[in-house]
Amino acid sequence: MKLFYFVLLMIFLVSCSSKSGYQLVWSDEFDYAGLPDSSKWSYDVEGNAWQWGNNELQHYTANRLENxxxxxxxxxxIAHKEDGFNRSYTSARLVTKGKGDWLYGRIEVRAKVASGKGTWPAIWMLPSDWEYGGWPDSGEIDIMEYVGYAPDSLFFTVHTGAYNHVKGTxxxxxxxxxxxxxxxxxxALEWTASKCLFFLDDEKVFEFKKEERATSAEWPFDKRFHLxxxxxxxxxxxxxxxVDETIFPCEMLVDYVRVYQKDK
Incomplete structure (x- = not known):
């Protein structure tokens, strides 16, 4: 049934996107069962050794249905509190790197955040090639972040060499x-050569524009990024x-991911 409605939706979206010049180039509707589609998603576990630079408490796993x-x-x-790993919690971090890398476009995700004090779900983008150097010099685009201790708030952010949370800028x-x-x-994020527009349910909630004489320190967003x-x-x-230990297991739900780009 979901596939039927998806087909109808795609017909509608194609008719709409053609007016603005956007065309669907990548998507996952999650209309299957089991592990995430390996042709579209990989698991990022490399930061487990150093707590991902943010002193996080989870151990990210790969190819594990529990997470x-x-x-x-x-x-x-799904995040669990459990034994048997090098940290007290397990979860997952899915990336499209090497399977979905884009320069400009509209990235759209329908999701429901995990809730509870101590949770930190996010939908975001990092550079695929790090051509301007390590973080934050090559940039970061946070399409949505949520922290469970602020249950009525959502956050939309960019980080660059000049503008990042380490500097407070x-x-x-x-x-x-x-x-x-x-x-x-x-x-949703609409990303062009001159600006990043952030949307919540189609309402623009944040805009970051390229400055007139911007260098890569202010605007590193002219290279490929992944989700x-x-x-x-x-x-x-x-x-x-x-962290409220009574909330586990807790989960973030993603209904679809769609990426659009404009006609060349």
Whole structure:
């Protein structure tokens, strides 16, 4: 049934996107069951050794249904409190790197965040080639972040060499959303050669523009980026007010991911 409605939706989207010049180039509707589609997603586990630079508490796993599974038409990213790993919590961090890398376009994700104090779910992008150097010099685009101790807020952010949270100069906007942890929302980024526009349910909530004489320090967003969907536990931001151990297992749900680009 979901496939039928998806076909109808695609017909509608194609008719709409042709007016604005956008065409669907990559998607995952999660209309299957089991592990996430390996032709579209990989697991990022490399940062387990150094807590991902944010003092996070989770151990990310790979090819483990307990932490990332597609069922009932959705991707479930699940955090557990459990023994047997080098940390007290497990979760998953899925990336499209090497399987979905884009320069400009509209990235759209319909999702429901994991809730509870200590959770830190995110939908975001990192450079695929790091041509301007390591973080933050090559940039970061946070399409959506949520921290469980602020259950009515969502955050939209960019980081660059000049503008980043280490310096306290990052460019961001926080939006009050009373049902942030209870309902699905559509998070979208429209990224062009001159600006990044962030949308919540088709309403623009943040804009970051390229400055007139910008160098890569201010605008590293002229290189390929890939998408990341993850559920972190604790960390410098997510764990600022501790972790409620009674919330586990908890999960982030993703209904679809769609990427559009304009006609050449």
């Amino acid at each position: 990332a599974v597609v069922k009932d038409g959705q991707l479930h990213i 990052h460019k961001a906007n926080g939006v009050l959303v009373p049902d942030a942890e209870h309902d699905y929302h559509v998070y 990341i969907v993850n559920l972190a536990v604790g960390g410098n931001w997510g764990g600022k007010h501790g």
